[in-house]
Amino acid sequence: MHSENMNRVSLAALGSILFAMLLVAFSNLVISPKRPAVPGFALPTSGPASTLAAAPAAPPAEPLPALLAKADATKGQQYAKVCQTCHNFEKGAGPKIGPPLWGVAGRPIASIPGFSYSDSLKAVGGNWTWEALNTMVSNPKMEASGTKMAFPGEKDPQKRADILAFLQTLSDSPVPFPK
Numbered sequence: 001m002h003s004e005n006m007n008r009v010s011l012a013a014l015g016s017i018l019f020a021m022l023l024v025a026f027s028n029l030v031i032s033p034k035r036p037a038v039p040g041f042a043l044p045t046s047g048p049a050s051t052l053a054a055a056p057a058a059p060p061a062e063p064l065p066a067l068l069a070k071a072d073a074t075k076g077q078q079y080a081k082v083c084q085t086c087h088n089f090e091k092g093a094g095p096k097i098g099p100p101l102w103g104v105a106g107r108p109i110a111s112i113p114g115f116s117y118s119d120s121l122k123a124v125g126g127n128w129t130w131e132a133l134n135t136m137v138s139n140p141k142m143e144a145s146g147t148k149m150a151f152p153g154e155k156d157p158q159k160r161a162d163i164l165a166f167l168q169t170l171s172d173s174p175v176p177f178p179k
C-alpha cells in the first residue's frame with residue numbers, strides 16, 4: 001500500500017470534514033442570528049373570549065380584583081375622555097357612534113334598543129361583567145372579533161381598572177367589583 005495515497009485520502013477526508021464543519025457554523029450564523037428569549041409562540045388560553053384575561057401587555061399581570069381594589073375613578077374619568085368621542089355617559093343620553101354607557105355594568109351585552117350593533121357583539125351573549133368590560137376596554141376585538149368599536153384598546157391594566165371604576169359611577173345602583 002502506498003503511504004502517499006493513504007495520506008492523500010485522509011487529507012481529502014479531513015478536508016471535507018472541515019468543510020462540513022464550516023458549513024454548519026456558517027449556516028448557524030446565517031439562519032439563526034438570534035434566538036428568542038422564550039422559544040415558541042404565546043398561545044391564547046382556551047375558553048370564551050369574554051372570560052379571557054386582559055391582553056398580556058405588561059408583565060406580570062396582577063389579577064383584576066386587585067387592580068380594581070386600588071382603582072381611582074377620578075383618574076378613570078380622565079382616561080375615559082377618549083371614549084366620549086363615540087359614547088355618551090350621562091343618564092338618559094342616547095347613542096352617538098357607540099351605544100350610551102350609563103349603567104353599562106351588569107346590563108345585557110348589545111341591548112340598547114335602536115342601536116345597530118355588530119353581529120359579532122350581539123353573538124357574545126350574557127351581561128357586561130367587570131371581566132368582560134375589562135376585555136372590551138383592553139382590546140374590543142378580543143371581546144367580539146368583528147366589533148364595530150374602532151378603538152385600539154387601553155393596554156395599561158391599572159388605567160383600565162381606573163376606567164372601570166369610573167364606569168361603576170355611571171349607575172344609580174353600582175355593580176360591586178369582584179373580590
Ligand code: HEC
Binds near residue numbers: 118147
Ligand atoms: C371610535 C369610537 C369608539 C371609541 C373611541 C370607543 N368606543 Fe366603545 N363602542 C363603539 C361602538 C361603535 C360600539 C358598538 C360595537 C359593536 O356593535 O360591535 C361600542 C360598544 C361599546 C360597549 C358595549 C356596550 C353595549 O351596549 O353592549 C362598551 C362597554 C364600550 N363600547 C366601552 C367603551 C369604553 C369604555 C371606551 C373608552 C375606553 C370606548 N368604548 C371607546 C365605539 C367606540
